[in-house]
Amino acid sequence: MEMIKVLLADDHQIMLDGLKAIIAKDRSLKVVGTACNGLEVLEYLKKEPVDVLLLDLQMPGMDGLETTLHVKKSFPNVKVVMLTTNDEGSIIMSLFKVGATGYLLKNASKEYLIQGIKDAHAGKRVLSSHLTEKMIESLTEEPKIKEGTIPKITKREIEVIKLIAQEYTTQEIADTLFVSTNTVATHKRNLFVKMEVKNSVGMVKKALEWGLLDQR
Amino acid sequence: MEMIKVLLADDHQIMLDGLKAIIAKDRSLKVVGTACNGLEVLEYLKKEPVDVLLLDLQMPGMDGLETTLHVKKSFPNVKVVMLTTNDEGSIIMSLFKVGATGYLLKNASKEYLIQGIKDAHAGKRVLSSHLTEKMIESLTEEPKIKEGTIPKITKREIEVIKLIAQEYTTQEIADTLFVSTNTVATHKRNLFVKMEVKNSVGMVKKALEWGLLDQR
DNA sequence: GACACTATCACACAATTGTGTGATACTGAT
């Protein structure tokens, strides 16, 4: 009987060891390799065939989402099962859009995990039960134009966001950028609309999510 | 030869299974039980003796820090080793202050983990090597009286922070919590001082850094 | 050259936030 070849990717060594130990117990599964980031995954796939890729959503550098995108592009036959602590309903859709086959919570039981790998290999959609509900919810929600797309934000606007994130007042920002407070207010106003937020707090939160404040 | 009795606590089932599998391979260690939150840990300790407690820092409800505090108070002989993904230098000090014996990153190797448990049992301080440096850093950085130390923030205050982070106005927060706007304003005022920030933006940023908004 | 976008500014006004200075009541720890 052919064993299902599994590749593990997680930035936590212990997680890798743990998963390996769990999967090793099942005779029809075989861990053929491990990786601790997205690049290593792609490197591995270039060399060796893999049936199922178990992927941590949160990883330094290329995260699970981006990795999936690349993997499915170059190796469409590989089934990707995302492993995560996250239970946000919103992200599931982008995951499946990007080509993932499954999405499991890290606090799933090991039986569920093993069954999930087998199901994914058979081409079945795999979803932690807690999440199924949430997904249906977010599907049945009114088709609001909410989209994961990050709008175009200009350099000047980013300067403004950064200063706001540093607790500057509008007056201080104006002084720093050598413009009037009116100008700063206008930038903020435009940003609120673009980013679909109500105030500076929401703006800074989204800016952080979108990685706008990363490079100082 | 006596085996070292280990109790595992983590809210992720897979993590528990993984750790158990790793530890089971060492003949001098024995996993005598598992728990998925702080309360379960305390319940278990009341019934059965344990040598080393492997504790996840991030858990719903009572977190690792608080759990350690309670454990060391009632069961001072139990050695506590904290497991975490976090590598903030700041939190280490509060951990040791609270009575933890060790502090390991989840991406440590399994050999390191096993050795860590044994060392902790022998009363040795255990610290992931990456962290040792950071700790020394934060120690030598004396001049600043309060560096990175997370102040005590009450449950009520956290409720307020969470709502602010969700772009609620003071009025809306007051309505949600069934208190007056004055009360909300007072909570905010106190938080600004505690957290050493100037406004809500700074507060939400720090709250995010400190992981105050993690669990819904 | 028309069009879209960016960056700049003005003026007025409403809404909200933040501060200063109190107070009362409950709780848990010393």
Added chain:
DNA sequence: ATCAGTATCACACAATTGTGTGATAGTGTC
């Protein structure tokens, strides 16, 4: 039983933020 901390509220006022509705000028594009 006292004391520190928490949670609650009041009132007043200053400061800041956010909105509505304009305008001008430079840039790059089709």
